[in-house]
Amino acid sequence: MKLFVGTPLEIPYLKFKKQKLGVFSLGILLLLYTALLFEGFLAPYGPNTKFRDKSYHPPHRVRFFKEGKFIGPYVHEYVLVNPIFKSYQVDRSKVHRIRFFVPGEPYKLLFFIPSTLHLFGTTDGAPVFLLGTDNLGRDLLSRMIYGAKISLTIGFVSIFLALFGGILIGGLSGYIGGITDWLIMRLAEIIILLPTFYFFLFLRSVMPSDISPGQRFFYITAILAIPSWAGSARGIRNWVLSLKNADFVVAAVIAGASKVTILLRHIIPQIRHILILNITLSVPGIILGEAGLSFLNLGITEPSVSWGMLMNAAMDINILLRYPWLLSPALIIIVTVFSFFAFGYALKDALDPRS
Amino acid sequence: MNPLLLQIENLTTEFQTVTHRTPAVEKLNLTLQENEILGVAGESGCGKSVTILSVLRLLPPNGTIHKESKILYQERNLLQLSEKEMNSLRGKDLSIVFQEPIGSFNPLFPVGKQIMEVIRTHEPEVPVKQAWERAIELFRQVRIPHPELRIQDYPFQFSGGMLQRALIALALACSPRILFADEPTTALDASTQIGILDLLLERKEATGMSIFFVSHDLSLLEGISDRICVLYAGRMVEACTAKELHTHPLHPYTQDLLEAVPRKGTFKKEKRLYSIQGKVPDPQNRPTGCKYHPRCSKAFDRCRKEEPELFGNESHLVRCWLYVDAH
Amino acid sequence: MSMHIEVTGLVKQYSLKAGLFARSKDRVHAVNGVSFSIPRGQTLGIVGESGCGKTTTARLLLRVVEPDAGVFKFEEVENVFSLPEEELKTVRSRMQYIFQDPYNSLNPKMLVRDIVTEPIRYRGNYTRRELERKAAELLEHVGLSPMDSRKYPHEFSGGQRQRISIARALSSKPSFIVCDEPVSSLDVSIQSQILNLLIDLQKELGITYLFIAHNLAVVFYMSDTMAVMYTGKIVEMGPSEELYRNPLHPYTQLLIKTLDSEARKDPLVKNDSGEVPSLIHYPTGCTFFPRCPRRQPNCLEAFPPLEKKGLEHQVACYFASPESSNSKAGGKYSENLSDDS
Numbered sequence A: 001m002k003l004f005v006g007t008p009l010e011i012p013y014l015k016f017k018k019q020k021l022g023v024f025s026l027g028i029l030l031l032l033y034t035a036l037l038f039e040g041f042l043a044p045y046g047p048n049t050k051f052r053d054k055s056y057h058p059p060h061r062v063r064f065f066k067e068g069k070f071i072g073p074y075v076h077e078y079v080l081v082n083p084i085f086k087s088y089q090v091d092r093s094k095v096h097r098i099r100f101f102v103p104g105e106p107y108k109l110l111f112f113i114p115s116t117l118h119l120f121g122t123t124d125g126a127p128v129f130l131l132g133t134d135n136l137g138r139d140l141l142s143r144m145i146y147g148a149k150i151s152l153t154i155g156f157v158s159i160f161l162a163l164f165g166g167i168l169i170g171g172l173s174g175y176i177g178g179i180t181d182w183l184i185m186r187l188a189e190i191i192i193l194l195p196t197f198y199f200f201l202f203l204r205s206v207m208p209s210d211i212s213p214g215q216r217f218f219y220i221t222a223i224l225a226i227p228s229w230a231g232s233a234r235g236i237r238n239w240v241l242s243l244k245n246a247d248f249v250v251a252a253v254i255a256g257a258s259k260v261t262i263l264l265r266h267i268i269p270q271i272r273h274i275l276i277l278n279i280t281l282s283v284p285g286i287i288l289g290e291a292g293l294s295f296l297n298l299g300i301t302e303p304s305v306s307w308g309m310l311m312n313a314a315m316d317i318n319i320l321l322r323y324p325w326l327l328s329p330a331l332i333i334i335v336t337v338f339s340f341f342a343f344g345y346a347l348k349d350a351l352d353p354r355s
Numbered sequence B: 001m002n003p004l005l006l007q008i009e010n011l012t013t014e015f016q017t018v019t020h021r022t023p024a025v026e027k028l029n030l031t032l033q034e035n036e037i038l039g040v041a042g043e044s045g046c047g048k049s050v051t052i053l054s055v056l057r058l059l060p061p062n063g064t065i066h067k068e069s070k071i072l073y074q075e076r077n078l079l080q081l082s083e084k085e086m087n088s089l090r091g092k093d094l095s096i097v098f099q100e101p102i103g104s105f106n107p108l109f110p111v112g113k114q115i116m117e118v119i120r121t122h123e124p125e126v127p128v129k130q131a132w133e134r135a136i137e138l139f140r141q142v143r144i145p146h147p148e149l150r151i152q153d154y155p156f157q158f159s160g161g162m163l164q165r166a167l168i169a170l171a172l173a174c175s176p177r178i179l180f181a182d183e184p185t186t187a188l189d190a191s192t193q194i195g196i197l198d199l200l201l202e203r204k205e206a207t208g209m210s211i212f213f214v215s216h217d218l219s220l221l222e223g224i225s226d227r228i229c230v231l232y233a234g235r236m237v238e239a240c241t242a243k244e245l246h247t248h249p250l251h252p253y254t255q256d257l258l259e260a261v262p263r264k265g266t267f268k269k270e271k272r273l274y275s276i277q278g279k280v281p282d283p284q285n286r287p288t289g290c291k292y293h294p295r296c297s298k299a300f301d302r303c304r305k306e307e308p309e310l311f312g313n314e315s316h317l318v319r320c321w322l323y324v325d326a327h
Numbered sequence C: 001m002s003m004h005i006e007v008t009g010l011v012k013q014y015s016l017k018a019g020l021f022a023r024s025k026d027r028v029h030a031v032n033g034v035s036f037s038i039p040r041g042q043t044l045g046i047v048g049e050s051g052c053g054k055t056t057t058a059r060l061l062l063r064v065v066e067p068d069a070g071v072f073k074f075e076e077v078e079n080v081f082s083l084p085e086e087e088l089k090t091v092r093s094r095m096q097y098i099f100q101d102p103y104n105s106l107n108p109k110m111l112v113r114d115i116v117t118e119p120i121r122y123r124g125n126y127t128r129r130e131l132e133r134k135a136a137e138l139l140e141h142v143g144l145s146p147m148d149s150r151k152y153p154h155e156f157s158g159g160q161r162q163r164i165s166i167a168r169a170l171s172s173k174p175s176f177i178v179c180d181e182p183v184s185s186l187d188v189s190i191q192s193q194i195l196n197l198l199i200d201l202q203k204e205l206g207i208t209y210l211f212i213a214h215n216l217a218v219v220f221y222m223s224d225t226m227a228v229m230y231t232g233k234i235v236e237m238g239p240s241e242e243l244y245r246n247p248l249h250p251y252t253q254l255l256i257k258t259l260d261s262e263a264r265k266d267p268l269v270k271n272d273s274g275e276v277p278s279l280i281h282y283p284t285g286c287t288f289f290p291r292c293p294r295r296q297p298n299c300l301e302a303f304p305p306l307e308k309k310g311l312e313h314q315v316a317c318y319f320a321s322p323e324s325s326n327s328k329a330g331g332k333y334s335e336n337l338s339d340d341s
C-alpha cells in the first residue's frame, strides 16, 4: 500500500476542507468581496441620494400575495404622518411592484463601465427601502453596500502597509543588529504595549483636518496600520534572526547565492504561512478600528461612507429606540469580523503541521 | 533488588494515520526499579520515544494505547488517571529530557524564565527571587559557564550542546522521581557527555531517582545502566544486565549494532565498518516471522515464517530462534 | 608531501551582541591562532568539546564567517582570506560543507532537485534540463534514487537527508569538503553507511576532508591526522594512530580515557571538573590549567607553544609526557590544591 505523501499545499487544503465553519466563513467573505465589486449594481440608489420627506423611513415590508393571489414581490407606500417624530403609516391602496434589472441612477459597473441597470427597484419611480433610511432620507441598504468598499478594503490596504513596513523594518533590524535593532525593537514594544484604541485616538489627534476624502482615507489607513506594523516587525525580526544562521541559509551562502536570493528563496518561504495568518487575523481588528474611529466621527467622514460611520448615526439611544433599523450596519460588521476570525483560525489549524 | 517503581505491562501503542492503524509498540513489558538506570537501545523508529510518550501520556492525538495495557507507578495505573492528576505528576515526579532540545524551549522567552516558570508551576509557594536563584544554581550544576549571565539569554543564543544542558537543568528543576531521558547526550561531545552522565548519576545517588535512559549508543548504555533492553520494530528483542550484555550479546541485532560503530582504536585502513543492510521496517510493512529477518545475516527458514517469543530466563531474555533451546 | 591546504595563524573573535549599554570591548575568543595543513586526498580530524571553536574554524575556511587574522593557502590561491568577493565565489565552488543537522540544513520548501544543484545554479549557465540530469546523477552517486529529485526534504529520513546534503556538496566537484559532525545526529546503523560513503568518495574522487566530530572513536577511525582543540587552540596534533597510542597532552589523555565504557569510574575522568575557562576573559596561561592533573605554577605564565615531540607529533604542554610517568605526582598536587580552596 502506497503512503499518502501530499505536496506542501495539498495537506493544508485537505485539512482546511474538513473545517465546516472555516469553509462557510470563507464563503461569506468571498460573497462580501464580490458584492464590493458590484456595488453600483447591487445598491438600488447612490450612497448620498436623499429622498425628501423620507427621513427615518422604516424598512419596507416586502409582500408577495394580494388578496390571496400571488403577484410577486411588492411594497405598499408609507406616508409620513408625523413630521416631527417621523412616524409613517402604511397606505395599502398604493402598490409598488419590485422588479429586477431595472434602470435607475447611473453608476459605473466594476468602477469603469457606465450603466444604469440595478439589481432591483420599482419602475414607477417610488423608492423602496429594504433596510429603511437615515435622518437625511438616504437608503441604508445602499449606503451599507457602498460602505463595504472602505470598510472591507481598509483592512487589507492597511495590513499590507503594515506588512510591507514590518518586513522592511523587521527584516533590516534583524539583519543589521546592534543599536539600530535595539532602538527599533524598543519602539515597537512601546507601540505594542500602548492600548491600541487610545493610540489610534492619539494619532488621529495629530492628523491635519482640512484634507480631501482621499487623503483622509490614506491617513486613517496609515493610522490603523501602525500598531500592526510594530507587531509584525517584531515577529519578522525574530524569524530573520533565527533563520539567518540556519544551516540551509549558510549552505546557500556557500553555494554563492546573493543576499536578495537568500531572502526570497530561503527566508521568506519559511515564514510565508505565518504572513498569511498574520494578515487574516489582523484584518478584523483593523476593520473594528476603523469602525470605532468613524463611530466617534473621527474616521471616515461625509461624503465617503463606511460601516463605522453608519453606526455613528445610531449613537443616540433615544434615536436608536425609535429607529432600531439604524443598527443594521453593526450586524454586517459582526458577521464580517466573525468570518475573518473563523477563517483565520481554520487556516491556522490547516497550516499547522503538528495538528 | 530494589522495590519496583514503574511497571509497564503489555503496552501496545498504535497510531492512526491517513490510511492505517500502525502499532508503534507491541506488547511491551518493562520494569524500572527504584534508584536504577534502565538503558533502552534501538535504532530510530523502533519505538523508544513512543514508549516514553505513552508512559507520560503525551502521545499526539492520533496515538492510542490499548485497553489491556497497564502502566503502574507507585501502585497507580497512570493510564486511568485524570488529565489533571497526570499534569501534576508530569514535570514533577516524572520528568523528561527530549531528543530535540530546540523544540523544548519557547524561542521567544529567556531560558531562565522558562525554568523559573516550571518551578513556580509545581511549587507555587516558592517566591520568584528564590526560583530565579534555583534556576541559576541548576545552570551551574549542568556546567553552563557564567550561569548568572547565560540565564537571561534566549534559546537561539545557545549552541546545541549548551541548550541540551539547559534542558537537563529544566528537567531536574523539581527533583523528579523518574527522569525519562530520550537521547539526552547524543548531541554532546565526549567529555561533556561524560560530565552530564556523571551529573545525572550523582543526582540519582543524591535523590534516589530512577532514570529511563534511551540511547542508540549501546556502548554508552553499557557504561551507565544497571539493566539494558534492546528494542526492534516495537518489540523487546533482548534484555539483561549491562554487564551481561557487554560480555554476551546474544541477539544478532544487538551484535550488529555493536559492530556498526567504530570501536576504540580502529582505523579506516584496518577495517571497514559493518553496515546493517536496509532500514527499520515501517510499522505498516513489518515482515512476517522475525521482524529482523530481512536484515539478519543469520536468518534461516523458520525466521521467515514464525515470530520467535522471548526465550531464556529472567536474567537474560532474547527474542531469536537461535536460542530456542537455551536454558 | 605537498600540502593541499595550509592554514596559518587563524584568529576569530566575536564581539558580543551588545545592548545599548553593554561594553562592546568584551569579545569571545573563539579561535586563537590555529595552524594546520592537509595533504591532498587525506583527512584531518578535529575533536574538542562543544564551544572550543571547531565549527568556527570550519566556517572561517569557507569565509561564511570572516576571520580576524590568518592565512589560508588553498591549491594555487595564496590566501583565500584576502580574495575579493567575486574571486571568492569561484574559489569557493571548489570547497564544500556538510552540516551536522540533516533537518536544518535542507530548505524545507525546496525540491531535492533544486537543493542538490544549488551550488552550480548561481555559477555557469545550465539549462533546466541539464540541472535535472545533474541532480539525478548526484543522487545516484550517493545511493539515492533519481526519482527522489522531485520530492521535498520532509519525505526523507535523517540518513537519507544526509545523503542529499552530501550530494549537494559534491555537485560543484569540490576538492575540499568540510564535514562538520556529519554523523552526530544519525543512528548508529546509518552512521556506518554515511562514514563508508564518505570514505568511498574520498578514494574515488581524491577529496580532502576536514572532518569534525565529537565522537572520538569516529574521528580516530576517519582521520589520517588528528588535531585536538581546546578553547580555540590546537593542543595536540599528529597521525591519528600515534595520537591514540601515545597521547602526550593531559586533555587528549582524558579524552581517550572516555572511550572506555567504564570511563566514569576512572579517577582521572571522575575528578575532572569539566570547567572550561571563560572565552570572554581569556586567561593568560594554559587554559587547561583548572582541570589539569599535572599543572604547575609556571603553567600560568603563558600558553604553552605547540612544539614538535616526534616526526609529526606536536603538543602544547609544558609537561607533555606519556601519562603513566607523571600522573601520580600531578594527582597529588591537584589534591593539595583542592584542599587549600
Ligand SMILES: Nc1ncnc2c1ncn2[C@@H]1O[C@H](COP(=O)(O)OP(=O)(O)OP(=O)(O)O)[C@@H](O)[C@H]1O
Binding pocket: B015, B016, B017, B022, B023, B024, B042, B043, B044, B045, B046, B047, B048, B049, B050, B051, B060, B062, B063, B099, B282, B283
Ligand atoms: N505521530 C505518529 N504518527 C504515526 N506514526 C508514528 C508517530 N510517531 C511515531 N510513529 C511511528 O512509531 C514508530 C516508533 O517511533 P519512535 O519515535 O518511538 O522511534 P525512536 O526509536 O524513538 O526513534 P528516534 O531515535 O528517531 O526518535 C516509528 O515507526 C514511527 O514512524
Ligand SMILES: Nc1ncnc2c1ncn2[C@@H]1O[C@H](COP(=O)(O)OP(=O)(O)O)[C@@H](O)[C@H]1O
Binding pocket: B159, C014, C015, C016, C017, C028, C029, C030, C048, C049, C050, C051, C052, C053, C054, C055, C056, C057, C279
Ligand atoms: N555568532 C556568535 N556570536 C558570539 N559567540 C559565538 C558565535 N558563534 C560562536 N560563538 C562562540 O564561539 C565559541 C566557538 O563556537 P563554535 O565554533 O561554534 O564551537 P563548536 O563547533 O566547537 O561547538 C563558543 O564559545 C561560542 O559560544
Ligand code: SF4
Binding pocket: B251, B252, B253, B290, B291, B292, B293, B294, B296, B297, B298, B299, B300, B303, B308, B319, B320, B321, B322
Ligand atoms: S530469529 Fe532468525 S532472523 Fe530473527 S534475529 Fe534470530 S536468527 Fe536473525
Ligand code: SF4
Binding pocket: C250, C251, C286, C287, C288, C289, C292, C293, C294, C295, C296, C299, C304, C316, C317, C318, C319, C320
Ligand atoms: S601546560 Fe601545565 S596546565 Fe597546561 S596542560 Fe600542560 S601541565 Fe597542564
Ligand SMILES: [Mg+2]
Binding pocket: B045, B048, B049, B099, B182
Ligand atoms: Mg526517539
Ligand SMILES: [Mg+2]
Binding pocket: C054, C055
Ligand atoms: Mg559545532
